[in-house]
Amino acid sequence: MKGITYLTNATELKFLKENLIDQVIIEPISLSRLGKLSIDEVNALAKDASENGIKTYLEWDILMVEDNFISSLEEFKKIDLTYISALRVQDPGALLWCLENTDLDIHLNLETGNHNLRGINSWLDTNRSRITRIILSIEWSQQQLKDLLPKVDCEVEFLGMGRILLFYTPRYLLKSGLSESEAALEMKDTNHWIEASGQSEESPHKGFPLLENKHGTFMFLPSDHCLLDHHKELTDLGIKHLRIDNRFMDESLERVVYQFLKSPLEESFDRIKELSPQRLIRGFFNTNKSDVLFKKLKNHRIQRIDENYLGQILEVNKKNYLALKLKNPVRHLTCGAKLRLITPDGKEKKLEVQRLQDCQGTDLETATGEDLVFINHVGGISVKAAVYFDEI
Amino acid sequence: MKNIPELLSPAGSLDKLKIAILYGADAVYCGGQKFGLRTASDNFTEAELREGVLFAHERNSKVYVVLNGFLHDEDLEELPSFLRLLEEIKVDAVIVSDLGVIETVKNNCNVPVHLSTQASCLNTESARFWKSKGVERVVLGREVTLKEAKKIKEEADIEVEVFVHGSMCMAYSGNCTISNYTQGRDSNRGGCAHSCRFEYSIDYKGGAQTKSTFMSSKDLEGVALLPEFVHSGVDSIKVEGRMKGPHYAGTITKIYADALKELSLEGEISKESLAYYDSELMKVTHRDYSSASLGAPAGADSIYNEREHDEKEYEVSGVVADLVEGEFILLEVRHAFYVGDELELLPFKGKSQPFRASSVLNFIGEVREKTKPGELVKIPWISGAEKLNLVRRRLAL
The missing domain is CATH 2.40.30.10 (Translation factors)
Structure with missing residues (x-):
């Protein structure tokens, strides 16, 4: 498994080379979410990297509305692709354009969603010879990766260590909360780059890193993703490239991280934890149960579930009547019918229909379709109870 | 006026489906018990879907079923039988955001596929990509202007649907995982906890401090822009809100249906009518209205700087x-x-x-x-x- 990281200036090249990093991502400010490099800097860095035997991949990971797409293309065309080994894209529009207008390899970013084999294969089928790497979401669990990777005929990259992006919007949310003078102060060092941290009394998490730049606003988790101590498992799973997101690391941490990749010793991992600016977590790597709470989000007892379903109780008038909204277009309700009623809290009651009336109080022999009928009362029933014919 | 777009309304339950159609929706979208993004909504059982489709078709309306979660492999296992049901009951389209789901649909039924806004289709090339995967209509991201929507439709030669009204995700749809990491609920499989509506204290690196609901978007409202929707040639205008109540489903549908009818008959919406529609829109609970990015990219005035509250007229x-x-x-x-x-x-x-x-x-x-x-x-x-x-x-x- 090979490491991959971001290159932001020429002085890092020697350091990366020393640490056996032979592939880097470069990010132009105009095309990359967190890019800080001008086109001239990108061209110069790519050349330098290439001359140092390091492969350079160009990050074009912003999402683009039509007008932005056109302006991004103008910027893209200024880049000297001679020293670029692959293009990294997420927007399907960028993917298609790159496939049709360049002959470079594509590293396809599938980190947003894409949690099934069929979808991944469909992305790859777009052009299997050109899409030479996919970058998977860190929401894939170890077991899911174990099932998936033997069936994926493409190199896979996974985030080994770095910030967890939670939110990406094109709107400028941080600047808008400041006065002009405050905004000018916050942005004084760079061209539209504001950093902050946020916390809410409604969330148990504190200190969400926030960032605004020309591409919009980004929010990150206050803990960083780290699977370095699962290095061996990741290798065994078949992950070929482990990304170290060094963009928010200082050099001392970065050095220990690369050292760990070369020689994964427990004490150096302890040192990584010490030096990390945020708590380190494994995210969903051990298990992803982010759908288990769904069954608690609503009451399934009041849903109609079979052909014996008759309708729903709309009103309960104690000792007098139950108002029943029929919802079975096929079955008829008649006096003498035996019913089973299930309340929203799961209680079950039985009832024999002895009285069947319409809204005028007229006795009915039968009712069907969407009729609203009034039947005799039975205790313990509440509004929204589901009503079934009591049949085996 | 020609090219009046379809009015597509939300149907969070069978009752709301009927209400939306009776108040003038040309089509409604609803979800089954799984595969969508509104897990907490009532959604439809099989019998309710059958009844809903029948009800809609008897009134010349269409029913689209959302399957727009980012589904995991294990979720896909249950999908084919549901797709066969949807085809059998003659659902008019499915709304999908995941390529694996699109493949599963294509392999199991002949129901047309609409691409959900969750996939953030934002440009012509992207629309061309999805068309190559068998998508017949793209629901564009809410960041796209009407002018851009027109260009996408013309250049990608694909049906285009654009949101006209309702709550807005502040993030690019499908690009928010706050709930996943902070609440253990996958927002892209129906568990969104609306953390973007919380109030946050913000400490800027340069020293400034603020407190606001800075990630909360105002609601989208586009009735005054309906002539521009028509001019853009979009095929469908969509109202958000499957989680909202019958008052919302009925009132909002009626306002847009009446406005489209006026536009169709008169070629314009009169000032008096617009004032009436605006007054009706104010009667429905909302977070302050904005045209968001319909005219130009949404600016600072699209942020809803208030905590959620229940005040309503x-x-x-x-x-x-x-x-x-x-x-x-x-x-x-x-x-x-x-x-x-x-x-x-x-x-x-x-x-x-x-x-x-x-x-x-x-x-x-x-x-x-x-x-x-x-x-x-x-x-x-x-x-x-x-x-x-x-x-x-x-x-x-």
Whole structure:
């Protein structure tokens, strides 16, 4: 498994080379979410990297509305692709354009969603010879990766260590909360780059890193993703490239991280934890149960579930009547019918229909379709109870 | 005026489906019990879907079923049988955001595929990509302007749907995982906890401090821009809101249906009508309206700088459950009201009709001075009332 990281200036090249990093991502400010490099800097860095035997991949990971797409293309065309080994894209529009207008390899970013084999294969089928790497979401669990990777005929990259992006919007949310003078102060060092941290009394998490730049606003988790101590498992799973997101690391941490990749010793991992600016977590790597709470989000007892379903109780008038909204277009309700009623809290009651009336109080022999009928009362029933014919 | 787009309304339940269609929706979108993004919504059982599709088709309306979660492999296993059901009951399209789901649909049925806004299709090349994967319509991301939507439709030669009204994700749709990591609920499989609506204290690196709901977006409202929607040639305009109540489904659908009809007949929406539609829109709970990015990219004025609250100008007092023409209306009470309260009946066609509930009786003729949610009451007959009409009440603010 090979490491991959971001290159932001020429002085890092020697350091990366020393640490056996032979592939880097470069990010132009105009095309990359967190890019800080001008086109001239990108061209110069790519050349330098290439001359140092390091492969350079160009990050074009912003999402683009039509007008932005056109302006991004103008910027893209200024880049000297001679020293670029692959293009990294997420927007399907960028993917298609790159496939049709360049002959470079594509590293396809599938980190947003894409949690099934069929979808991944469909992305790859777009052009299997050109899409030479996919970058998977860190929401894939170890077991899911174990099932998936033997069936994926493409190199896979996974985030080994770095910030967890939670939110990406094109709107400028941080600047808008400041006065002009405050905004000018916050942005004084760079061209539209504001950093902050946020916390809410409604969330148990504190200190969400926030960032605004020309591409919009980004929010990150206050803990960083780290699977370095699962290095061996990741290798065994078949992950070929482990990304170290060094963009928010200082050099001392970065050095220990690369050292760990070369020689994964427990004490150096302890040192990584010490030096990390945020708590380190494994995210969903051990298990992803982010759908288990769904069954608690609503009451399934009041849903109609079979052909014996008759309708729903709309009103309960104690000792007098139950108002029943029929919802079975096929079955008829008649006096003498035996019913089973299930309340929203799961209680079950039985009832024999002895009285069947319409809204005028007229006795009915039968009712069907969407009729609203009034039947005799039975205790313990509440509004929204589901009503079934009591049949085996 | 030609090229009036389809009006597509939300149907969070069978009742809301019927209400939306009766109030003028050309099509509705709804979800089954799985595979969508509104897990907490009632959603539809198989029987309800059958009934809903039948109800819609009898009234020349269409039903689209959302399958727009980012599904995991294990979720996909259950999908083929559901797809066969959707085809059997003649659902008009499915709304999908995941390529694996698209493949599964294509392999198991012939139901047309619409790409969900969740996939953030934002440009012509992207639309061309999705078209190559078998998508017949793209629901564009809410960041796209109408001018851009026109270009995408023309250049990608694909059906285009654009949101016209409702709540907005602040993030690019599908690009928010706050709930996943902070609540353990996958927002892209239906578990969004709306953390973007929270109030946050913000400490800027340069020293400034603020406190605001900075990630909360105002609601989208596009009635005044309907002529531009028509000019753009988009095929469908969509109202967000499967989680919202019948008042929302009925009122919003009626406003846009009436406005589109006026546009179709008169070629424009008069100032008087626009003022009326605006006043009607204000009667529905909302977070302040904005045209968001319909005209130009959304700016600072699109941020809703208030915490969520329940203040509202109107509430739905009840839904007409039954009636005997010329005698009485049987109202299923949703919010309590008193005898003598001034209420408004919202007919399927025409303007709302104010009336006073001069008497209120229950089914067995007992006088009710104050109604309770969940009871059925008889109020005097109002001319033009029909089953499933909404009755609403202005609240004292």
